[in-house]
Amino acid sequence: MAKYLISFPSAAMVVSDSEREAAGRDAHAAIEEAKAAGVYVFGGGIDEDVPPVLVSADGSVASGGYPWAPALNGGFTVLELPSRDDAVAWAARIARACRCDQELRVFGLDPQS
Template sequence: MPEYLIYFNQQWVGDHTPEWFGQRAPLAKAVVDEMKTAGVYVFAGGLEEDGPIYTADPNSGDVLITDGPYVESKEFLGGLTVVDVPDDEVAKLWAGKVAEACGWPQEVRLFGRHPDA
């Protein structure tokens, strides 16, 4: 089956209290549990906002590893979910469940074909 990426940019989250986030966590966990039960779950996780960020750049002839993002941007990935579902409609259904549980928008993208092994 095709795999889809459901994701959000951190800037879409908005300002909320720690209590608000605490109320969302069980809802998000319930959706992940529902995905596992349905057999569509591949991976889900949020990214550390202040955690280490590294860039690997091969363009100088040697791979250069540096701290921080390669391109400065106002938006950055906040978290993601990967689901293995039959089609766009089912991917959108799960994106809606994730968006409702988290309380902020999600985008859905189809992964390209897997390279032949």
């Protein structure tokens, strides 16, 4: 089985104030379904109130991330699933719950991790 990253950037989740509570409830319900199905690995969201830092090999720390890269924010879920078709189905379920499209990526296997 492969691990799949299902994610969205913060700007993609455009919901009205009246819909926000329902979206949160539905998103949590989708995660509970994944846990009940035994496919949930982990998930969460980037804390956008804490700015990133860039740590070099010598241990020095600089404010901000890579200046040339797009900002990393939003929410993500990692599921372990038997097929890409299953991953697409779970991504669609999460997209419905979150009210926004989800990006789907496969984690490459690192046998030493």
